[in-house]
Amino acid sequence: MPTRRSRPVAGAAPSAVRGPAWRALRAVTTTGWAVACAAVVLGAAAGVLRFAELSMLAVGCVVVLAAAVVTVAYRPRLGAEIEVVPGRVRRGEAAVASVTIRNLAERSSGALRVRVPHGEEATETHLRSLRGSTRRTIALPLPTARRGVLRVGPVQVGRTDPFGLLSRSQQVGEPAVVRVHPVVYPLTPLVSARSSSPDGLSVDSRTEGGVTFHALREYVPGDDLRHVHWRSSARAGTLLVRRYVDPSEPVTTVLLDTRAYAYPSGASGEAGFDAAVDVAASVLLASARLRFPVRLHTTGHVRVAGRGGRGDGQIVLDVLAGVEWDAAMPAAGRSRPSTSGSGRGDRDPGDASTRPDDALAAAVRGLGRGGIGTLTLVTGGMDIGQVAVVASAASWFEHVIAVRVGAAGAAAGTGAGAGPVPWSVTTGGERLRVLDLADAAALVPAWPATPTGRVR
DSSP states (O other), X not given: OOOOOOOOOTTOOHHHHXXXXXXXXXXXXXXXXXXXHHHHHHHHHHHHHOOHHHHHHHHHHHHXXXXXXXXXXXXXXXXXXXXXXXXXXXXXXXXXXXEEEEEOSSSOOOSXXXXXXXXXXXXXEEEOOOOTTOEEEEEEEOOOSSOEEEEEOOEEEEEEOTTSSBEEEEEESOOEEEEEEOOOOOOOOOOOSOOSOTTOSOGGGSEEEEEEXXXXXXXXXXXXXXXXXXXXXXXXXXXXXXXXEEOOOOOEEEEXXXXXXXXXXXXXXXXXXXXXXXXXXXXXHHHHTTTOOEEEXXXXXXXXXXXXXXXXXXHHHHHHHTOOOBTTXXXXXXXXXXXXXXXXXXXXXXXGGGOTHHHHHHHHHTTOSOOOSXXXXXXXXXXXXXXXXXXXXXXXXXXXXXXXXXXXXXXXXXXXXXXXXXXXXXXXXXXXXXXXXXXXXXXXHHOSBOTTSOBO
């Protein structure tokens, strides 16, 4: 009974449809195809011209190809494991990927070419033959100069003959991930006079120097003797002082501007955006480390809220490690070609994609009107309209700070000076403070909170 030939499945990979023959053809390198073509041409020329020398050369090419086939025909059974130590690092810190290659068969594997992709790059190394049931570990340093989520692997193991005519590779192991966190600078959170839960904070989280009595503690040199509780000290046999704290709960909200429009184009823009992420991380971690509530919003619709838990800081850093700017918005200095024939790149005011302020205004409206504590806008220095947009939320929060990273550097390039340029304006009866910084490191001296938590 005749059988019907099955048709290839639509959308299937070519290697799956065409079988081993297709995979064999893909294993031939450019050099291998050149040698094969040379063998055919030399063989044909020898038959036409009757030159024995050409026949010998053609036979030599065929022998080399046969030797290459014998070399790479065996496909070893291999396994791989990737371990990244540590799995989370700050930008610029060292991270190493430990790649272990296992020979699962009893037979020797032959020489191997190991390629480990990490991000958009890859590291390639060569191993000598692995004996049966043995392993070998390779340590590869990972690039951590840029913030991001770096995917390491899976491992690609290949075999090549000595002449480079054939090459076969196989993918083994599961990929690993290393998160390169932004750099965090030490800051003091701004204290809010309003609180949603003033008595729910731990003892270590409260700010010293308030007017509310909290507990007694042992005297340490430098304490005000007027705070000594003499009756309790007499009973305890040691000096005890009253501890006064500020029971307010500084809820910190950070709005990170991820519009490419707010940053320069090219490498300087990428560095400026990384500096803006550093600023956002520093402001959030200042509160999260003290178990204060934090909120992170971005113009790219990222939302993270922490209620003062122990792991809030780690969650915020993990999210900020993967934040990227919105490439849909035109970068500063870029515009769409004009269709009016004027030769300038004018933007169409009716096109929402060319009005990047809409994304920032929508993000500000998404903060809600029930804000408590501090709002910090972190943006670049290329857009002059951010402060006016965020000023609309000044009456919703106790403190509103706009940090423009790169604005002071741009001013220095025009001769206006460098360094942090803090200034403030009054809007709606509330104080809006603007900090123009050359880089993220300038945030520490410009930050308005003192070590006691008070606002300068």
